[in-house]
Amino acid sequence: MRNAWYHEFYTRLLPGYLDAGEVTGATGRGRISGAARADFAAAAAAVLTAESMESRTYELGGPSFTLAELTDTINTVAGTSLVHRDLTEAQYAAELQRSGLDPDSARMFAASDASLARGEMHTDSDDLARLVDRELRPLADTLRQAF
Template identity: 55%
Template structure:
């Protein structure tokens, strides 16, 4: 039997991947949920999933957590600046444990993008290549939740504010990306694989129009220059560094860094990605 492990399994994406594996018929005893705090997934343990403690910053815990694992999903850490070292710890532990394949949640166009989130992902991809472990790169696009979780803010302000101009973003839900990750883990691939993942593209102007249509509340898109966007964010209370980072993300959207025409997501999951309007309806509900 094949043993699958998912890191960060108590997080919003990792937990969905565990659930997706179980829904696809993987026996709970063949799934290892690697978490920093096992108590957070006690319910998974009760269902028969093997829960093991593993902390990206504690290499010893990772080697024990990955013992006997055949295929691993490395869910990227959530702390920019620390991720390269943390991910390297996981890669080394996987190599030492004899893991046969590692799938990694990277970012769309990681090899060419100017997105400020890319350097950590690119360095991790390079570490995986150097490890010699067969690798599946899951280059995830934007999350729909990045926008829908701000729905209340859009409705209260009557506008979506940004500096992405007419750049298109290929977004999908966490559940979509989790389903793709589970499918990739289950695939009997040989060698290395790269999947550029994203849903149907939309602009921030189309986002505002969709919010208006779904909610019945008029919401417009106010497009700013990068400098104006930074000033706007500073006015909302963000510090200079954070405001600059957020504006740089929009500049990346404007450049098309988070847009893809490839259908890798649909091919992996066997279904269309979640539509923007459906995501807004769910957030409204």
């Protein structure tokens, strides 16, 4: 099972976004096929309890969004006015270091965002929805619960 990004990755960053008044990153227009942790867990349970044990790869992800769309969704859910600021990978690493992150971690997080910009967390597969056999939890619902 190849899981895309978890919604909860972003919910843990909400306090920082709110303090800064912005969502920064180096994701460009990269789409993120995020889903709630509970949806990924339900898919894992379905695969692990299936009667047939076919050997295959499941590409798991939900409806995709960009970091700009995430920002808009946060604003809608929370009534905030955060802005999205997209940076280059180098600019983002430098900003993370200025905020107190050590250089190696800052480069790692910036490289992760650059991978999102290249589409490495995007999938058009419907494997997740088929495995859970129900509607996937919307990003807005995950954010709403976090607030």
